[in-house]
Amino acid sequence: MTYRNWLTTGVVCAAIAFVVATGAFFHSQHPASADSRAMILAVDPQPLVAVTKGGERSFSVEIADTSAEREAGLMFREEMADDHGMLFVFEAPRDVSFWMKNTPMPLDLIFVGQDGRIRAIKQGEPQSEAMISPGEPVRFVLELKAGTAARSGIAGGDLLRHPAIGTAHN
Numbered sequence: 745m746t747y748r749n750w751l752t753t754g755v756v757c758a759a760i761a762f763v764v765a766t767g768a769f770f771h772s773q774h775p776a777s778a779d780s781r782a783m784i785l786a787v788d789p790q791p792l793v794a795v796t797k798g799g800e801r802s803f804s805v806e807i808a809d810t811s812a813e814r815e816a817g818l819m820f821r822e823e824m825a826d827d828h829g830m831l832f833v834f835e836a837p838r839d840v841s842f843w844m845k846n847t848p849m850p851l852d853l854i855f856v857g858q859d860g861r862i863r864a865i866k867q868g869e870p871q872s873e874a875m876i877s878p879g880e881p882v883r884f885v886l887e888l889k890a891g892t893a894a895r896s897g898i899a900g901g902d903l904l905r906h907p908a909i910g911t912a913h914n
Contacts, residue, residue: 783820785807785813785830788804788805788806788831791906792829792831792904794902795903797902803827803829806828807908808832809832817842818851818887819845819847821847821848828889829892831884836883837882842877842885843874844876851887853865855882855885856882856883856886857881862898862900862901862902863880864878
């Protein structure tokens with residue numbers, strides 16, 4: 745009888761451990777927000793292309809197109825490749841403001857209109873709570889490592905091409 749109780753207890757404990765482990769796994773698959781973990785989104789298969797006076801420059805991008813993804817953005821991210829960024833996609837043009845709280849990397853914030861044209865480029869200082877805004881409604885924001893826009897010759901009025909931006913013209 746004692747063997748049977750130990751066996752039952754062991755099976756119940758194993759089942760509980762399985763349920764807890766499964767829940768932890770699926771919870772970890774959701775984007776993190778302000779819980780001190782960097783959110784890493786899948787890299788979009790299509791590159792984002794900046795069309796500048798000096799030629800085209802391609803970037804691999806993560807697409808943040810939900811409220812939770814846009815809220816978390818690049819918070820807690822400590823490094824990123826020079827040719828990588830995050831494209832924030834909003835449902836419609838609107839006034840937007842960003843801040844750099846919980847973001848340890850300095851960033852270029854490139855504000856883009858519905859037509860894919862760059863409206864403003866602003867610098868974001870690590871860990872700052874200062875609001876960063878273009879001063880006009882935009883539909884997209886591209887975040888790159890600080891200095892990337894200048895090194896790549898990206899300037900106001902340049903065009904960004906990507907399927908997420910292309911669908912905005914309709």
